[in-house]
Amino acid sequence: MPEPTGVLVIGDINESQLGSTSKELIAAGKGIADSLNETLSIALLGSSLASIAQHAIEAGADQVYSIDNPVLETYHVELHLTALCTLIAETTPRIVLMGRTVEGRELAPRLAFRLGVGLAQDCLEISMDTSTGRLLANRPVYGGSAVAVVSCEQNPQIAAIRPKAYEALESDTSRSGEIIAFPIELNSSDIKTKVIDTVKEEAAGIKLEDARIVIAGGRGLGGPEPFADLQALADILGAGVGASRAAVDSGWVPYSYQVGLTGKTITPEIYITVAISGASQHMAGCSGSKVIVAINKDSEANIFKDAKYGVVGDWEAILPAFTESVRELTQN
């Protein structure tokens, strides 16, 4: 049984291009591979992968395993699992890095279970303990109130990294590396679930993930009507409108507004919260914001520990005057 060696990134493809997750994982993996003095590889699954593979090398990978098969054009978790289990069995990586993306949420745990190993889930930071050969991962737990440092006991050691936890490296078009074709026989009969239909429910207005400014409302608003006031402020600023889980669970706004650990993770330049207490599960979705502004009537509210600017007081008295001042200041 060969010694496990090397760091294997499981890549993603977005609209026929190398996905941003792949680049972030390559950045995360590079540090680990360098400290081990081992190879950094990336697995790409899809079809017509030639130029994508080249971009992966330019993004920092030493080696690309190209699993090119037309049946992989549409994502099916069962086919990805079969392909990755085969690849890992043959190439015996020491470390496997995956993205905790929409697909990764299902793929990473199932891959680990299928291989009989543990998974360090939703990691913010990874490092190598070269004395023990174990990858140490920092991951948020208890809704983000605490951080756990974990390692996996068996090989390969698999970690699912939170999107945007790492920044992509500068692309280097002069970089060279090896592109290895890795054909695998895949059986469509392994697919156990069928997508009958896809329904898009685009929220009106600016997409939260893209908005430079987001205004969010919470439980303290007391009902759906105040969200119209938040929308009016958002309209002046060209901002998106979000909400805490309490507000969506109460049915005041659609679930697409939810920002938080199990809602959307957003990184706007300004995140203005109105009557949100700032529980850790909510902060997990917005702590990447550059500046947080908080309006809350409780001076002890958790939100003030994360906000850069705060006003303690009743939103009903503050919001109208704030909106008016913003209107005057921005319409000059």
Next chain:
Amino acid sequence: MPLTIGVLAKQVIDPDMPTAAFSIDSNAHEVTVPATIPPVVNGFDENAVEAALQIKDKQEAHVTVISSGASFALDVMKKPLSMGADDLVLIQDDAFKNSIDSFFTAQLLAAAIRKLGGFDLIICGRQASDWDNAQVPLGVAEFLGVACISLGRKVEVNSDKVIVEKIIPDGYEIVEAGLPALVTVSNELGQPRYPTLRGIMAATRKKPTIWTTNDLELDSAALDPRIKLHDLFVPQRDQVCEMIEGDDAADSARLLAMKLREVKLI
């Protein structure tokens, strides 16, 4: 033949407890909670119970709730019975003390499900609010070899198929799978029903089945730990908040707007 539904539920520390009450025993790597704050059934698992009961509202079904843990507060764990579930199976063992190891938990729950004869449909909450691993349901599906659909906001059963509205960014997919299958659900499923008085009375009369790991048929290799917990800590937060204070609320509001303008944020 009634449809058999298994619901996996976990007893957790109340995630809504005040932040000030949250502290960590750094030697034991454990969260310590004041005795005044009782545990709860994991929120997403209540959504799972609700999903099962919505199916039971429409067709003949038997709902069994299964939980694993180091210790249980029976009044807490009986809540799914009060909501309308039929049976409760608890696997109680010290080995579950450090439930961060999803592999271990999934192995044991899969063994318990096999011992119970399997289910047509297994419904689980997407993740537990303590370790936020979101892995155990997927592991159970893998070990049982059943179809798996995650992040459902609506679950229906039609003869031998489960049809799920699966949440995707900006919408949903309608996904179907043949039974037996496992589905995970999220809060988008909607508010779980409140226990009725009748349900509470029925629940008090019910005795849960209580097993330990010795009662389950397990591969000893399955019990080797997969995850090691090195440390557990509350992260330091360095942010200092500048509190804006005017003569009154409206004045503070104006000063805030001017501050944001001054620092060129708006």
